[in-house]
Amino acid sequence: MSAQPTTTDIDPASIDLSDIESFWAKPIDYRHAAFDVLREGPGLPFYAEPQLAFLPQGPGYYALTKLDDIVTASRTPGVYISGKGATGAVDQPVEFREFYGSMINMDDPRHARLRRIVSRGFTPKMLDALTENVSRVATRIVDEVIESGECDAVADISARLPLTIICDMMGIPASQHRFVFDTTNVILGVQDPEYVPDKDNIIQALLDAGKDMADLVRGLAKLRAEKPTDDLISKLTNAEIDGESLTPDELASFFILLVVAGNETTRNAISWGIELLTKHPEQRAAWLADLDGVTPTAVEEIVRWASPVIFMRRTLAEPAVLNGQRLEPDDKVLMFYWAANRDPAHFDHPERFDVRRSPNPHIGFGGPGPHFCLGAHLARREITVMFRELLTRIPDIHATAEPTRLKSAFINGIKRLPVAFTPGVAK
Numbered sequence: 001m002s003a004q005p006t007t008t009d010i011d012p013a014s015i016d017l018s019d020i021e022s023f024w025a026k027p028i029d030y031r032h033a034a035f036d037v038l039r040e041g042p043g044l045p046f047y048a049e050p051q052l053a054f055l056p057q058g059p060g061y062y063a064l065t066k067l068d069d070i071v072t073a074s075r076t077p078g079v080y081i082s083g084k085g086a087t088g089a090v091d092q093p094v095e096f097r098e099f100y101g102s103m104i105n106m107d108d109p110r111h112a113r114l115r116r117i118v119s120r121g122f123t124p125k126m127l128d129a130l131t132e133n134v135s136r137v138a139t140r141i142v143d144e145v146i147e148s149g150e151c152d153a154v155a156d157i158s159a160r161l162p163l164t165i166i167c168d169m170m171g172i173p174a175s176q177h178r179f180v181f182d183t184t185n186v187i188l189g190v191q192d193p194e195y196v197p198d199k200d201n202i203i204q205a206l207l208d209a210g211k212d213m214a215d216l217v218r219g220l221a222k223l224r225a226e227k228p229t230d231d232l233i234s235k236l237t238n239a240e241i242d243g244e245s246l247t248p249d250e251l252a253s254f255f256i257l258l259v260v261a262g263n264e265t266t267r268n269a270i271s272w273g274i275e276l277l278t279k280h281p282e283q284r285a286a287w288l289a290d291l292d293g294v295t296p297t298a299v300e301e302i303v304r305w306a307s308p309v310i311f312m313r314r315t316l317a318e319p320a321v322l323n324g325q326r327l328e329p330d331d332k333v334l335m336f337y338w339a340a341n342r343d344p345a346h347f348d349h350p351e352r353f354d355v356r357r358s359p360n361p362h363i364g365f366g367g368p369g370p371h372f373c374l375g376a377h378l379a380r381r382e383i384t385v386m387f388r389e390l391l392t393r394i395p396d397i398h399a400t401a402e403p404t405r406l407k408s409a410f411i412n413g414i415k416r417l418p419v420a421f422t423p424g425v426a427k
């Protein structure tokens with residue numbers, strides 16, 4: 001194996017956070033070392049925005065790599081706003097932003113209204129009801145692979161759980177789950193040629209994917225209006241409950257946000273978890289030795305390490321100073337959670353994967369503030385249940401090749417992860 005890059009090997013001027021090939025496609029260790037260089041440097045590093053064929057290039061952005069800076073920005077949503085776009089450095093047309101981003105790209109009071117309505121689906125009671133379903137689905141997933149002794153952990157294990165849960169929650173029929181999976185890949189994988197091969201038609205591919213998904217949800221909303229059930233679509237479109245409801249367009253956008261925000265993230269956390277246990281057998285042993293005691297900290301550590309959402313953006317609404325850097329209205333900042341989750345000011349030996357890490361103040365689910373991940377509790381339960389199922393039934397599951405990574409600056413994704421394990425018996 002080649003030696004791991006260190007901060008002294010990397011010239012800060014050689015780092016370009018906007019370049020997929022020269023930065024994001026490089027080995028993970030290089031990325032970590034590069035972010036260490038940026039974090040240790042003065043002020044806030046500034047980058048030109050990526051050049052996209054279909055959108056004008058904006059003025060550039062500052063990169064936040066320290067946990068304290070990201071917490072400050074997240075906690076001050078009146079100054080660091082989301083409404084100009086939270087999921088990419090480049091400005092998108094406003095209709096596009098809201099259609100694909102729903103409330104993640106909004107500020108109060110619109111954000112507060114939407115969050116209030118959709119939170120109905122994420123109460124502790126709803127979550128408890130869902131947990132039973134999560135366990136059933138996790139058991140079924142392991143049942144389907146256990147006798148073969150090998151599979152692709154992404155397609156056969158990690159991707160299936162969050163997708164099934166969100167679709168069940170919303171009331172999407174099983175026959176449409178595959179369609180939702182493929183469409184989500186297009187929306188989040190636009191920078192990866194495997195999902196969108198025609199680079200000149202990225203916008204069209206995105207528009208088609210969004211329209212197809214919206215049609216599916218609008219159709220279901222119509223059916224539920226006539227005959228409500230206890231699914232989320234019925235709850236969110238029925239004004240009888242609490243007097244507020246989503247319009248059909250708001251519902252379609254929220255669903256797109258849910259499948260995108262809830263699927264890829266949780267699936268990648270689970271895939272990275274399997275990969276991490278392969279590379280750190282002593283951590284697997286520690287976890288197996290005390291499954292109940294270690295699972296809560298192990299789940300947090302997987303999310304810290306994986307940081308499935310690499311960054312979110314904010315735009316300045318008024319002047320501010322951050323880490324000694326003066327920021328002006330309309331300046332953009334990218335909050336690199338991925339880098340903050342390795343900030344030595346907050347984590348002992350941040351480079352260590354430690355399933356018993358405590359405290360673990362990671363911000364993988366976002367910084368504290370109004371946009372903190374709506375699905376964090378659900379994601380934690382899904383990861384918990386999936387690993388309990390794996391570690392009790394196929395405890396030696398391990399990767400047999402390096403992960404095939406998603407080419408993306410936004411999602412720390414794994415596309416394929418071949419795994420093997422001692423076969424067992426389906427329940």
Ligand code: HEM
Nearest residue numbers: 103104261262265266269309312365366371373374375379
């Ligand atoms: C490991 C899994 C997950 C990770 C790492 C993750 C990460 C994040 C992050 C970083 C944000 C913050 C956005 C911001 O501050 O601008 C966020 C927001 C959000 N997440 Fe998650 N998420 C995960 C799972 C889920 C799940 C399972 C769901 C739903 C089923 C979900 C739904 C959402 C929604 C709706 C928002 C927007 C909240 C708002 O703008 O008010 N997430 N997530």
